[in-house]
Amino acid sequence: MLTYVLAVLAACANAVSSALQRKANKRVPQRENMSLRQIWLLLHQPVWFGGILAIAAGFLLQASALGTGRLSVVEPVLVLELPFALLVGSWLFRQRLGLREWLPAAAMTAGLAALLFLLAPSAGGSARARWYEWVIGVGANLALVGSLVLWARGGLLRPARVKDAGRPGRPGSLGAAVLAVAAGSAFGLTAALMKAMTGTLSGGVAGLFTGWPVYAMVAAGVLGMFLTQAALNAGQLIAAQPGLTLSDPLISVLWGVLVFHEQVRQGWYIPGEVFCAGVIAGGVIMLARSPLLADDG
Numbered sequence: 001m002l003t004y005v006l007a008v009l010a011a012c013a014n015a016v017s018s019a020l021q022r023k024a025n026k027r028v029p030q031r032e033n034m035s036l037r038q039i040w041l042l043l044h045q046p047v048w049f050g051g052i053l054a055i056a057a058g059f060l061l062q063a064s065a066l067g068t069g070r071l072s073v074v075e076p077v078l079v080l081e082l083p084f085a086l087l088v089g090s091w092l093f094r095q096r097l098g099l100r101e102w103l104p105a106a107a108m109t110a111g112l113a114a115l116l117f118l119l120a121p122s123a124g125g126s127a128r129a130r131w132y133e134w135v136i137g138v139g140a141n142l143a144l145v146g147s148l149v150l151w152a153r154g155g156l157l158r159p160a161r162v163k164d165a166g167r168p169g170r171p172g173s174l175g176a177a178v179l180a181v182a183a184g185s186a187f188g189l190t191a192a193l194m195k196a197m198t199g200t201l202s203g204g205v206a207g208l209f210t211g212w213p214v215y216a217m218v219a220a221g222v223l224g225m226f227l228t229q230a231a232l233n234a235g236q237l238i239a240a241q242p243g244l245t246l247s248d249p250l251i252s253v254l255w256g257v258l259v260f261h262e263q264v265r266q267g268w269y270i271p272g273e274v275f276c277a278g279v280i281a282g283g284v285i286m287l288a289r290s291p292l293l294a295d296d297g
Contacts (some may be wrong), residue, residue, distance in 0.1 A: 003069030006061050007077035013058035015084035018232075018241065020051030025233040034153070034230045042229065059221065062191065067198040071256030072121040072264060075191055075249040076112060079280055082245045082287050083108060104286040111279030118273045119264040121256070128199065129259045137259045138216075141189040141251065148182035149227070152234075176235025180243030183231050186224035188251025193217035195260065242288045246281060 024045045032038040042048045065074045083105035090097050129137070152175045196213040231240040256262040265273075 003065050003073060004077060006065035006068070007074045008080060010058045010061035010065060011078050011080040012084050013054050013061060014078065014081045015088055017051045017054035017058060018081065018085050018244070019088055020047050020054060021228065022232045022240075024048035024051060025229060028233055030233060033233050034226075038229060038233060039226070055225070059194075063194050063198060066191065066195045070121050070262050071191060071195055071260060072119060072253045072262045073116065075188075075252035075256075076115060076280075078249055079108065079112060079245050079284065082241060082284055085241070086287060086290060101287060101290050104283040108280050108283035108287070111276045111283065115273060115276035115280065118269050118276060122263050129196065129261075133259045137192070137255060138189065141185060141192075145182045145185050145189075145223070145227070148178050148185070152178040152182070152230075174239075176231050176239040177243050179227055179231035179234055180240040181247045183224050183227035184244045184247030185251050186220055186227055187248045188255065190217055190220040190224055191248070191252040192255035192259065193220055195255075239288075242284050245284050245288075 024042055024047045027045065028038055028041045032041065062074065062078075083101075086097060086101050086105070090101075193213050193216050197211070197217050199213075228244065231244065234240070257264060
């Protein structure tokens with residue numbers, strides 16, 4: 001039970017962080033996207049530091065949850081970040097949530113509960129990942145992130161042209177979405193390294209800082225944060241949030257099953273698991289299109 005409470009609190013902290021970071025990035029020119037100057041400009045905004053504090057709290061809560069639970073349990077709960085973000089936004093901006101928000105939020109919650117019930121994750125024969133599994137897993141994860149970044153930088157971030165007016169249009173949403181998936185994939189790697197880091201705590205604090213997972217986790221987390229700023233600067237939160245919300249738990253569950261050998265139900269449970277995952281994905285997409293996230297004004 002404690003694992004679920006900590007995971008839900010982590011989702012709440014991430015929701016606050018997303019809203020504050022997007023507010024800060026709206027004040028940064030998009031020509032500075034994915035540059036060190038973008039970070040320099042963000043450092044001059046107090047609201048951005050609020051977002052950093054919130055995500056730091058989210059990391060600590062997530063690490064605590066992973067210390068008591070499994071990746072395939074903790075990470076799917078983090079999709080609740082999106083409905084929490086809408087609740088925070090409605091409170092901050094005094095906007096009322098309607099059926100357009102409540103129905104998909106309820107569907108996501110029900111789909112998540114059913115998915116966790118059907119998966120019923122349990123420890124496998126080996127809780128520790130082997131060294132070659134780490135090499136293959138980290139390499140594949142970074143290759144995915146790098147491919148997505150190259151795809152986004154290959155033209156998706158350039159402003160679209162309005163043909164009839166002959167002037168620059170709004171940057172395409174696809175670039176923000178692709179960078180968001182890259183950021184979520186980096187955070188999925190961070191979660192896997194965080195899980196490995198919690199395993200080193202059995203040797204005490206000295207064992208924590210003499211092991212490699214904590215330093216690799218920090219590096220992956222910094223990469224995820226940098227890509228998150230790029231995604232939130234490239235386009236609307238409405239375009240970036242689905243990728244941020246879905247890719248992190250998906251990559252994390254793959255790490256849990258393929259590398260940490262966590263066992264989930266298979267056989268006739270698979271169609272139900274796929275259906276529940278589809279309900280969650282559909283709810284995320286519907287919520288991401290809420291007018292409360294349409295922050296062009």
